[in-house]
Amino acid sequence: MGFLQIASAHKAYQTPEGALVRALDDISIDVRNNEFLTLLGPSGCGKTTLLKIIAGFEDLDGGDIILEGRSLKEVPAHRRPFNTVFQNYALFPHMTISQNIGYGLDVAGVKKPDRDRRVGEALEMVGLVGYGSRRPAQLSGGQQQRVALARSLILKPRVLLLDEPLSALDRKMREAMQIELKNLQDSVGITFIFVTHDQEEALAMSDRIAVISNGRLQQLGSPTEVYDAPDNEFVANFVGTSNLFTGRIIDVDTGQGLVTMETGNGRRLCAGSRAYGLGDEVKLILRPEHLRLVDGDTPDGPCLIEGSVKDVIFVGSVVHLHVDVGFGRTAIVYHHHDRTGFRNDIEHGAHVRLAYAPDSAHLIANGRG
Amino acid sequence: MRKFLPSFKLLSGLLNVYGLVFLTFLYMPLGLIVLYSFNANPINMAVWTGFTFDWYATIFGGAAVETTFDAAFTESPERIFEVVKNSFLVAFTAASIATIVGTATAIAIARYNFITKRFYQALLLLPMLIPDIVLGISLLIFFVGIGFELGLMTIIVGHVTFLSSYVFVVVSARLAGMDTTLEQASADLGAGPVTTFRRVTLPQIMPGVVGGFLLAFIISLDDVVITYFIAGVGSQTLPLFILAMMRRGIRPQITALAVLILLFSFVVATVGLLLRNRKP
Numbered sequence: 001m002g003f004l005q006i007a008s009a010h011k012a013y014q015t016p017e018g019a020l021v022r023a024l025d026d027i028s029i030d031v032r033n034n035e036f037l038t039l040l041g042p043s044g045c046g047k048t049t050l051l052k053i054i055a056g057f058e059d060l061d062g063g064d065i066i067l068e069g070r071s072l073k074e075v076p077a078h079r080r081p082f083n084t085v086f087q088n089y090a091l092f093p094h095m096t097i098s099q100n101i102g103y104g105l106d107v108a109g110v111k112k113p114d115r116d117r118r119v120g121e122a123l124e125m126v127g128l129v130g131y132g133s134r135r136p137a138q139l140s141g142g143q144q145q146r147v148a149l150a151r152s153l154i155l156k157p158r159v160l161l162l163d164e165p166l167s168a169l170d171r172k173m174r175e176a177m178q179i180e181l182k183n184l185q186d187s188v189g190i191t192f193i194f195v196t197h198d199q200e201e202a203l204a205m206s207d208r209i210a211v212i213s214n215g216r217l218q219q220l221g222s223p224t225e226v227y228d229a230p231d232n233e234f235v236a237n238f239v240g241t242s243n244l245f246t247g248r249i250i251d252v253d254t255g256q257g258l259v260t261m262e263t264g265n266g267r268r269l270c271a272g273s274r275a276y277g278l279g280d281e282v283k284l285i286l287r288p289e290h291l292r293l294v295d296g297d298t299p300d301g302p303c304l305i306e307g308s309v310k311d312v313i314f315v316g317s318v319v320h321l322h323v324d325v326g327f328g329r330t331a332i333v334y335h336h337h338d339r340t341g342f343r344n345d346i347e348h349g350a351h352v353r354l355a356y357a358p359d360s361a362h363l364i365a366n367g368r369g
Numbered sequence: 370m371r372k373f374l375p376s377f378k379l380l381s382g383l384l385n386v387y388g389l390v391f392l393t394f395l396y397m398p399l400g401l402i403v404l405y406s407f408n409a410n411p412i413n414m415a416v417w418t419g420f421t422f423d424w425y426a427t428i429f430g431g432a433a434v435e436t437t438f439d440a441a442f443t444e445s446p447e448r449i450f451e452v453v454k455n456s457f458l459v460a461f462t463a464a465s466i467a468t469i470v471g472t473a474t475a476i477a478i479a480r481y482n483f484i485t486k487r488f489y490q491a492l493l494l495l496p497m498l499i500p501d502i503v504l505g506i507s508l509l510i511f512f513v514g515i516g517f518e519l520g521l522m523t524i525i526v527g528h529v530t531f532l533s534s535y536v537f538v539v540v541s542a543r544l545a546g547m548d549t550t551l552e553q554a555s556a557d558l559g560a561g562p563v564t565t566f567r568r569v570t571l572p573q574i575m576p577g578v579v580g581g582f583l584l585a586f587i588i589s590l591d592d593v594v595i596t597y598f599i600a601g602v603g604s605q606t607l608p609l610f611i612l613a614m615m616r617r618g619i620r621p622q623i624t625a626l627a628v629l630i631l632l633f634s635f636v637v638a639t640v641g642l643l644l645r646n647r648k649p
Binding site for chain 2: 103
């Protein structure tokens, strides 16, 4: 028996135009106790709907939400042991910070002395001592964010639901809060379900990521699983950047665990795999950081791509190269420039040879996703 | 462009003149009535004979009515106090009930989905469009039909019917501007629907509720047409009382009374507007 089970959740909406939108299409996730689970997907994929359903703000059309064996279907939002950090924080504007944080305890009937003490502790936890008598409007976005966190965590919920809480913050603040949130989750030992459309955020913070698109669960796994071994093309493209090649396996070396794939226009590419056999239709995924520039001495072979540089984009830590590899295809390469190293002077139009390790190429069956 | 400039100037000048004329027609009469209320001439208000507070004094019983001629046209302070009391009683009671009804309906319409929602909404807005005279006649026929004796009670009930619409509109506007996630946050933190309403929704829409109440109060206070039909003997309100006074001629005391009402309405309207415009 799992901790929190999302059991084949279904939810559909009628748009004003009359079309039926499947916000959730048979989503099942077993949420583990004390984990940091991220629901990741593009806007409109259904992740926020799922969060609202868990919180109890919306009803399911089908399926169930089960907490430790008990269905929450008939339990209204205010009786669920979950708390939410809203995207816009939803702090009560007519209350002070202390009243906001103490609201849940007050409603639960906790007496004032005890409440004041716990509010004080909560203010300390989020580093806002001395702000208690202010109003939400007098605080910065980051501070409001902390108040929202304190207001939820003070109730010691079984699960904390976070709806894109970092999206309103600027980049530096966001990165700082990512670390803070992750540390907070470790220290309080509460299950976090975090919704975001930012894949970097998801990779940085999560124990597990549930990638959702069009109301369907695309993949559920650890950040490394999702990044290194995407289940389908959607995940490969949404999480990180991918170079994708479609083709059929023409050679299998079972001893080495190597296969060779040929694309429709005759390009041959190698990959390390034992999962696919001769004749299988596959897609080969290469991450930009796995492609490296090599000199002319490297022998040709299926683990090498040639092309000419179309664009050079300097982003600081790396150089993004857009390489025209023929047949109208562009490969994206992240090239580390180390001042003294090889080819720091790449220019538009330069001829380059790109090598990769067979094991860094990931294969998925064609036709899925 | 340049050659159009003179004609543009002319147009702009004409617009200014138009604005001036408009404002003159709007505010001259009001200015005149204030002026007349201080004119000592008891016979012809349009001829200035000196400054006096006498007309205000007769309202509050501070000055004796000097001639029998004047006495015939002047109402006693007791009588004025009685109708003012009636008016305030009606306005306060009707506005209070209308505020509760209007607010409750606005919340139902804004927060819940039900099939007859649009229908209800239309029904609530309709009383503002129905001509007063039609509303007055139909209320009268209704009250007489069910055997409800005309009096202050019928005025109150009658006023509630259309005042609720005004409160509904004002509170709805406020609710539309309110962040609904605040209510979700309240529920999320363990508050039931009643607690959420009392501690989150109501404080958020309070300026709208108070504004709606004040609007309803003012509208009730100076309603003539509907009240005319449904007022009974001995349940006269201030506007009806003034109307009756006017039948005997426009006397200086009326101008003084009018200025006082104007002043009161102005204060209430200002408070109402301030509250309505206050940011949530």
